[in-house]
Amino acid sequence: MSDRIFGAVGLALGVFYLWAASIIPDSFMTDIVGPRAFPYIVGSVIVICSAIFLLLPDPEPIWPAFRDFAEIVFAGAVMLLYGWALPVTGFVVATIFATAYLTWRLGTAPLWSLVTGVATSLGIYVIFHLVLGLALAKGPWGF
Numbered sequence: 084m085s086d087r088i089f090g091a092v093g094l095a096l097g098v099f100y101l102w103a104a105s106i107i108p109d110s111f112m113t114d115i116v117g118p119r120a121f122p123y124i125v126g127s128v129i130v131i132c133s134a135i136f137l138l139l140p141d142p143e144p145i146w147p148a149f150r151d152f153a154e155i156v157f158a159g160a161v162m163l164l165y166g167w168a169l170p171v172t173g174f175v176v177a178t179i180f181a182t183a184y185l186t187w188r189l190g191t192a193p194l195w196s197l198v199t200g201v202a203t204s205l206g207i208y209v210i211f212h213l214v215l216g217l218a219l220a221k222g223p224w225g226f
Contacts, residue, residue, distance in 0.1 A: 085144060090136030097129030154188060161185060173222020174212075178204035 104122030147155070165181040183200030187193055208226065211217045 084140075086136045086140035090133045090138075090140070093129060093133030093136065097126050097133055100129060101126035158185060158188065169220040171222065173224060173226055174219035175204050175208050175226050176222055176224075177220070178207065 101123065104119050104126055107118050107122065110118060146152070161181055161184050165177055168177040168180075171177075179197075179200040181200075182203045183196045186199045187196035191199060208219065212219050
């Protein structure tokens with residue numbers, strides 16, 4: 084039953100996505116493919132995958148216990164807080180805390196989670212900002 088609900092919701096979202104893609108206006112600078120091609124591909128994949136869920140559902144899943152479900156909810160809350168904290172604290176600081184918390188909850192020792200958070204944050208910052216020149220959220224310290 085849960086696969087069919089997921090498939091129905093996905094199908095509705097996919098159809099909405101295709102409709103939204105169809106009303107994207109052409110810009111004055113357009114190429115052969117046009118601005119709607121990629122959204123059409125994404126929407127089509129969503130519709131096809133959702134139809135598979137509707138037509139070929141898996142057996143009923145075994146839902147996680149309350150404690151495990153709470154872990155999932157807290158991980159989602161951390162990702163929401165991460166999105167909120169990015170413009171406030173900057174990419175480096177927000178990524179350190181989010182990565183450290185998530186790796187800790189996945190079973191890493193607290194100290195190594197912090198090391199992983201720092202290494203991940205600085206590594207992504209160096210590659211994406213310093214090497215590739217992409218803009219990342221700047222906090223009060225300028226990084």
